[in-house]
Amino acid sequence: MDNTNRDKSTIVNNVTKSLRQAILNGTLKKGERLIQEEWAERLDVSRMPIREALTQLQMEGLVEMVPHKGAIVTPITRDDIEEIYHTRSLLEGLAVEKSLPYLTKEDKKQLEKILIEMEGIQLSDVTNEHYIQLNAAFHETLRKGCPWPRVQKMVETLGISPIAPNLLIDYYAETQREHRMIYEAALRGDPAELRASVEYHILRTKNNLITCMELLKKP
Numbered sequence: 001m002d003n004t005n006r007d008k009s010t011i012v013n014n015v016t017k018s019l020r021q022a023i024l025n026g027t028l029k030k031g032e033r034l035i036q037e038e039w040a041e042r043l044d045v046s047r048m049p050i051r052e053a054l055t056q057l058q059m060e061g062l063v064e065m066v067p068h069k070g071a072i073v074t075p076i077t078r079d080d081i082e083e084i085y086h087t088r089s090l091l092e093g094l095a096v097e098k099s100l101p102y103l104t105k106e107d108k109k110q111l112e113k114i115l116i117e118m119e120g121i122q123l124s125d126v127t128n129e130h131y132i133q134l135n136a137a138f139h140e141t142l143r144k145g146c147p148w149p150r151v152q153k154m155v156e157t158l159g160i161s162p163i164a165p166n167l168l169i170d171y172y173a174e175t176q177r178e179h180r181m182i183y184e185a186a187l188r189g190d191p192a193e194l195r196a197s198v199e200y201h202i203l204r205t206k207n208n209l210i211t212c213m214e215l216l217k218k219p
Contacts, residue, residue: 008049013125015043016053020166023062023075025216034063034071060166078210085206088158089199095143095151097195100186102145108186114138115183123172128165135165138179142186142198164205167212178204 019039022028036050043050054071057063063071118134121127146152168175178201185194 009126011045012049012052012056015039015045015049016056017166018043019050019053019057020060020062021216023057023073024213026075028073028075030073030075032073033069034073036070076213078213081206081209081213084158085202085209088155089202089206091151091155091158092139092143092202093195093199095146095148095155096186096198097191098148098151099143099145100189100191100194102147103142103186107141107144111138111141111183111186114141115179118179119176123165123169131165142182142194164209168205168208171208175201175205 019028019034028034034054036047036054040047040050054063054065058065058071061076062074064074066072114134114137118131118138121131121134123131143152143155178197182194182197182201185197
């Protein structure tokens with residue numbers, strides 16, 4: 001990446017962080033229009049990085065692009081996080097418990113490969129998207145053997161909040177220790193242990209997300 005592209009990427013990342021914080025700390029309220037011209041002036045940037053930031057925030061579920069209105073703020077609340085992650089811990093815990101007896105040696109080798117790659121990443125704005133993809137692949141591989149399609153579908157519908165890695169960078173080492181704990185439980189072949197380690201990991205992520213969101217609200 002040359003210096004020009006690197007500088008552009010830094011500007012977009014900074015704008016995205018500023019807008020994300022404004023949404024999560026309540027500066028921008030639910031249903032409010034995020035007016036590009038106003039924020040370009042406020043952040044002293046052109047409209048281009050604002051547009052690129054809005055694309056990222058739309059992926060994170062923090063804004064919705066509405067025809068003839070533009071970007072409408074759709075913040076994620078504490079209750080949203082509680083509901084999504086608590087439900088997911090129960091369903092994904094069940095999915096991996098049912099999946100484990102059907103995982104092959106190749107599946108477990110794939111888990112190890114993904115885990116090692118995640119452990120080798122220095123989490124940053126540049127690597128964040130790749131990490132999200134690896135994390136999703138790790139969880140998908142764990143539950144791929146689950147013979148209950150409805151449970152699989154419900155877990156996929158809930159997903160993982162894309163804002164999580166951005167907000168939880170300080171918890172990265174802890175998260176990787178939990179991923180290794182999950183992998184080791186899968187290697188030992190104990191479905192109950194695997195279920196417990198996955199449930200713990202998801203609930204711990206929920207609690208850390210809520211902590212980060214509460215800190216953003218403080219002046």
